[in-house]
Amino acid sequence: MTTKPTVAVVLSGCGVFDGTEIHEAVLTLLALDRQGAAYQCFAPDVQQHHVVDHLSGNETGETRNVLVESARIARGKIRDLAGFDAQRYDALIFPGGFGAAKNRSSVAADGPDATIQPDVEAAIRAMRAAGKPIGALCISPVLLARVLGDVEVTIGDDAGTASAIEQMGGTHRPATHGEVVVDTANKVATTPCYMLDATVGQIADGAHNVVAAVLGMIGR
Amino acid sequence: MTTKPTVAVVLSGCGVFDGTEIHEAVLTLLALDRQGAAYQCFAPDVQQHHVVDHLSGNETGETRNVLVESARIARGKIRDLAGFDAQRYDALIFPGGFGAAKNRSSVAADGPDATIQPDVEAAIRAMRAAGKPIGALCISPVLLARVLGDVEVTIGDDAGTASAIEQMGGTHRPATHGEVVVDTANKVATTPCYMLDATVGQIADGAHNVVAAVLGMIGR
Numbered sequence: 001m002t003t004k005p006t007v008a009v010v011l012s013g014c015g016v017f018d019g020t021e022i023h024e025a026v027l028t029l030l031a032l033d034r035q036g037a038a039y040q041c042f043a044p045d046v047q048q049h050h051v052v053d054h055l056s057g058n059e060t061g062e063t064r065n066v067l068v069e070s071a072r073i074a075r076g077k078i079r080d081l082a083g084f085d086a087q088r089y090d091a092l093i094f095p096g097g098f099g100a101a102k103n104r105s106s107v108a109a110d111g112p113d114a115t116i117q118p119d120v121e122a123a124i125r126a127m128r129a130a131g132k133p134i135g136a137l138c139i140s141p142v143l144l145a146r147v148l149g150d151v152e153v154t155i156g157d158d159a160g161t162a163s164a165i166e167q168m169g170g171t172h173r174p175a176t177h178g179e180v181v182v183d184t185a186n187k188v189a190t191t192p193c194y195m196l197d198a199t200v201g202q203i204a205d206g207a208h209n210v211v212a213a214v215l216g217m218i219g220r
Numbered sequence: 221m222t223t224k225p226t227v228a229v230v231l232s233g234c235g236v237f238d239g240t241e242i243h244e245a246v247l248t249l250l251a252l253d254r255q256g257a258a259y260q261c262f263a264p265d266v267q268q269h270h271v272v273d274h275l276s277g278n279e280t281g282e283t284r285n286v287l288v289e290s291a292r293i294a295r296g297k298i299r300d301l302a303g304f305d306a307q308r309y310d311a312l313i314f315p316g317g318f319g320a321a322k323n324r325s326s327v328a329a330d331g332p333d334a335t336i337q338p339d340v341e342a343a344i345r346a347m348r349a350a351g352k353p354i355g356a357l358c359i360s361p362v363l364l365a366r367v368l369g370d371v372e373v374t375i376g377d378d379a380g381t382a383s384a385i386e387q388m389g390g391t392h393r394p395a396t397h398g399e400v401v402v403d404t405a406n407k408v409a410t411t412p413c414y415m416l417d418a419t420v421g422q423i424a425d426g427a428h429n430v431v432a433a434v435l436g437m438i439g440r
Contacts, residue, residue, distance in 0.1 A: 014234060016295050022242060030247070053291075054289075054292045054295070055287060055291040057296065068274065068276075071275040075236050075242075076275065200249045201254055204250055
């Protein structure tokens with residue numbers, strides 16, 4: 001590469017229980033910056049599946065917008081995923097959090113029969129068609145299995161989620177803290193992060209390693 | 221120290237424009253973990269000054285609670301600052317974001333005449349009385365000047381904020397990315413972070429360095 005790679009990071013709200021897992025998102029951005037990549041955040045302009053009070057764990061009855069809440073993590077510098085152009089980005093990364101299974105897809109409710117939010121599915125398909133790498137953290141690898149089918153990923157060691165991935169046509173490989181499963185044929189790199197009981201330092205390790213794997217597949 | 225130090229981290233919501241700056245908060249937690257400290261997040265149980273749409277920059281008219289929104293950054297593991305006990309913690313750290321000037325104090329509206337949220341003021345005074353170190357990032361050093369008066373801090377190079385600090389009885393020292401101003405007499409360490417136009421990597425540097433300075437003052 002002669003120019004700095006630019007990576008699209010897709011968020012799904014702001015908070016582990018109803019949106020993007022905040023530590024995973026910030027540490028993905030940090031890993032990209034530390035490893036010499038530029039980034040642009042995106043999120044779909046849709047209502048959240050629900051809003052969870054992160055202190056009590058209860059639903060609040062509020063309505064919040066995924067793009068607007070994701071803008072908190074991106075400090076306002078974010079774009080509607082509906083306008084995503086695969087030609088402008090070298091790679092695509094999905095941090096985790098329940099938002100991936102509630103807002104970017106219906107995995108939380110529907111498991112292997114989940115539907116994927118159309119802008120998310122279009123972005124994954126466009127990057128795949130362009131032969132560009134995709135990274136995913138935590139629960140987000142499930143989305144890649146649902147869209148791409150025959151892909152090798154990890155979500156750590158959760159048996160139910162691993163089974164859903166296999167039913168979608170994917171292959172699940174167990175992994176522990178900081179480990180990355182790379183499917184070189186599909187140019188997909190995944191890591192468990194908070195799908196395991198982890199420290200914030202272990203999340204930083206996982207984010208660093210998955211970003212390194214993704215950047216290493218650019219242009220290959 | 222024979223045991224792992226435990227640091228209280230005080231949040232003020234979730235989002236740079238109406239709460240805690242998310243990158244500064246997460247990278248403070250990461251710095252603590254990387255440097256061998258445990259942490260406990262706190263926030264005051266009060267309504268936010270207002271809610272800002274981080275995509276448009278406009279107020280939304282919603283009401284949100286500071287403790288509940290801060291819980292998003294803390295993944296639910298957070299305590300009401302009203303119950304803070306200085307005897308149980310070795311140091312206190314305040315990440316930045318406008319919430320420090322809107323929810324933890326009235327600095328944004330009242331400048332040098334700002335009032336400080338009572339639980340925040342009590343925590344600062346209790347740690348000072350116990351001779352324990354306090355760290356602050358971004359705009360948060362202003363709170364320390366307002367409560368402690370004659371203290372040496374940095375908020376970077378913003379002339380208006382520096383002037384407010386001086387009017388509060390403090391001394392402002394200019395600093396750039398990653399630099400820390402340490403007031404050894406008062407055991408206070410501060411760094412500019414997003415008070416400067418910074419990258420997320422520069423925020424990680426600032427958070428790392430201010431945490432190192434704070435941990436280095438424990439027990440001295």
